[in-house]
Amino acid sequence: MNILEVNSDEYKRWRDHKLSSFTSDIDKLMVEIKNPRKLSTAEISSLSHIMNQSNLVFFQLGQNENDIRSSLIDLASQFGMSDFEILESSEKSGLTKIEVSTESKEKSEYVPYTNKALNWHTDGYYSEADNPILSWLLYCQSNSSNGGDNKFMDHEIAYILFNDESSAIDDLLSNEAFTIPANMQNGRGAVSSYVFKLLNNKLHMKFSMREKNIIWSEKITASVDLLKSIIKKNEDYQINYKLNPNQGVISNNVIHMRSSFTNTSNKNRLLYRLRSKKRISI
16 A cells, blocks of 8 residues: 555545554553563564554563663564664664763753753654664663653654645655755764655654754745644644653654653663664564
8 A cells, every 4th residue: 555645545544544543541552571682472462563553662671671781682673673873872782871961062962962852853854865764762761750751643643634634745755845954063964855755665754843953945834834733733642651660662763752851869861772774573
């Protein structure tokens, strides 16, 4: 099925099923994993079902996981994740600590490494159009005393809701929909990209609601404003959850955001993140 053919009967059946099967019930989206290094058949079945339905799945690990870093790499590999993004702040494996940076002024200029709110976005929206981030894993080692909640929205649902209100989806399929200016600090050149694109017959999204360092094409202003409004107002299709220690979420790079948070002397928010250039396959 080609979901870009929005007037086809197949699209309409897919749309109806997608919306009717949506759930924000965390109990229905969470799978308890006994051994992240070797998933059981039952765990794989549950994880696969939820992922195929929602493009994300939450997981709960046990309290006594010794080497959590290598366990997360092993877990991700069983989801088909590989070709991990390596940043200056990453470990050699690609695992990155997401915490308030107090050591590097350069790192603290990036919002994820502060306690500020993160607006709706997909990961790697600034990456080259032909080398996108297709999936990610986020794991909570410790959470904050206040705030730090996440909201998630399946990008396929955002796509559907846009098509329900507009016939201008071609605006968001354009390879010139937005431009990320060059970053002189890390040597990255300017990048122009689409918002939605079909990759291997699966819908992918690149998007940010940030106002800084993103330039939208003036030709598609109305469509961009509509998409932003759809994401913000459709709370019935959002999943709102604050990860607890030993919990995580894996997704096909769905849209997500984070509220601001407060650390205390004995409770600091620390998450681990993996980004992959491969879509989840489990």
